[in-house]
Amino acid sequence: MGTACASHPTPPFKTLSPAQCAPPSQAGYHLALATDWNTYKPYVRACPLGGSGKAPAKLWLLTVFAQSYLDDHPGQTNWPNFPRPQLVGADGRCLARLPELFPFDEPRTLRLQYGPLVEGMPGEIRVHVSNPAVDGDYELPVLRWMPTQHKYVAQNNTGEYTREDMTCPN
Amino acid sequence: MPELKAALDAAYNLPDSLHSCSNFVWHVIQAFVPDQPYMVANDLVKFLARSNDWEEVDRTDSRKMADLAKAGALVVGGREDTPNGHVLVVYPGDVKESGGYAYVSQGKTLMLRSHGIYARSMSRSLGSWAGAKSDGDKTVWDAWAGPKFDKVRFWVLKASKPAK
16 A cells, blocks of 8 residues: 655745844944945845854845835935845955835835755745735745856746846846 | 817726726717727727838837827827737826826835826726726826836827828
């Protein structure tokens, strides 16, 4: 009598909470920011993806907390030209880019999931965008870690973005 | 050709327009093209894209769209989506800053900032998004209010264009 096959377990994806993000130096990211980030420096956050108390993170999401900036600039009636978030390694190298700010890019909110970890690097990064405007929610192209290229590569185009929108600036 | 503003105002307040973008736009088009059949938003966008009676207008040229509407031309914009797309009409008036209205995000009431200057819109919607309900006080960008706008297309009814 046979036994039922065990199904493959769901890969252990974790959800990045905005509460995990901190000013870069407090989040273990000690490298200088690119010049176009300086205008928003007090609002830049580094969000470690992976890592723990014993094992430091090898990957961070650098992003501007736009809502904090806007709360401090109530007279700002135009949406600023914020720099786009970057996934950076411990050497400061850009490994991929997001086309929208985490966790808030007016009027949308982003939910980022990552995993499973391979040698400290998330194998895949998925971002769901909650969009209150017409036509609703959508996903960003899925990013997958390519160790031989030492970067994250978008796996698909979506209705909103192409794979190129996820690549680092030259 | 009918007067655009009068056609918009009449269509905007019809009972079946109040919560339906496609009903509202249909009634406006009917003022110009009486035998225009009703179509849901996705079908209307497909129809406009293949019709010889309509001519595409550059989405990035809001001033041209505004000028066409101010001259009385009927300009319809829309985007297909799953399960339902959205359609609207360009309102006659000067271009304006987008945003400037309240919305709720994660339980907090926020004011949408301007994300650029666009043509005004007239739009109805079944949903709750304030940017999609406009009687000329919002812009064509505000319904989508983000990257989805990049795939919105606009068409002008050729017969309504002003003579050169």
